[in-house]
Amino acid sequence: MPRDGSFTRDRILAAARRLVIDNGFRATTVESVIAASGSSKGAFFHHFPSKRDLADALVAEYVADDLEMLEQGMAAAYDAGPGPADRAVAFVRFYEDMADEIMTGTTGCLYTSVLAEMDLVDAGTSDPITKAVTIWRERYAELLTAAVGDRSDIDVPALSDHVFVTFEGAYLLARTTGDPTQMRRQLAVVRRLLESVLK
């Protein structure tokens, strides 16, 4: 265990992430996080003086993971070769291939949980999510702009957002059907639609 307590902090965040995704932020008590993480009350409040601090740390960590995955997707796209349509399709295929792994051990998305509570939105807890969505839009639009060329029938920013939209909607579909493979199937739908429109 590192002497700086980062192990305890990470363990608390991992337990909190699961509880918040399963039950919502307001329903997740500090006591339930302490119990699930096996930490002490003292350790918890050392790392997170308030529940709002916990929320901010959860969102910061989740956003960092999300943006790291975005960069992996961008790298996979550029690895797919010089063709702009191939790259735009390869970006979605990267997540499609990762989908079953992404869904392992989770029942949903922290973004949905945070955005489901307007008081968290109003308090600014969701601001890093908005920034992450904007970065996703801009990064994928790089690939789409090259693939779309001078066609005026395609709304590139909206098409770029559609990957985020599919992720969030597929999390909901997976939860309501109890079937985590819905993520992979929905990403495959988008990938095939893109193949059709771009090639």
Next chain:
Amino acid sequence: MPRDGSFTRDRILAAARRLVIDNGFRATTVESVIAASGSSKGAFFHHFPSKRDLADALVAEYVADDLEMLEQGMAAAYDAGPGPADRAVAFVRFYEDMADEIMTGTTGCLYTSVLAEMDLVDAGTSDPITKAVTIWRERYAELLTAAVGDRSDIDVPALSDHVFVTFEGAYLLARTTGDPTQMRRQLAVVRRLLESVLK
């Protein structure tokens, strides 16, 4: 006011729908619903003996509205003419044309709010949502099966689910960006992708 008290019941449900969509079910207290609806405690408990009864009634009403809109979409599709691709596209265009109206006075979807809390899922409160999703899948697959023909590269049930997925994801996008027109833009993306793949 009808003597059967349906006016009071409807007013309570409307206030509760708004509060639950904004803040989540657990965060919505019976007291806040009573205050927002301007009803009395006695009237509330007459109509909804428990918070679980309120949840079930909210979901039942929302599902009924959703399935009514589905039938309107199917009618619009069949009105579009005899061409199966035209019909499948017209179905999505119906919601695209309705999107700004759908987003008026709401900040999200009751389905997201209910599915965000696993205890509601485990208690069966979300079961009617699962049934509604299945009915959407089957009804739209009618149109898609005809439009897709004998092509084997298209996963018709997943493509059919993609309209639900887009709705739910676009609600999240609208909330995180604060822009309700995202619903219309995302439905337009799906409509254009469908035009491309089916025509």
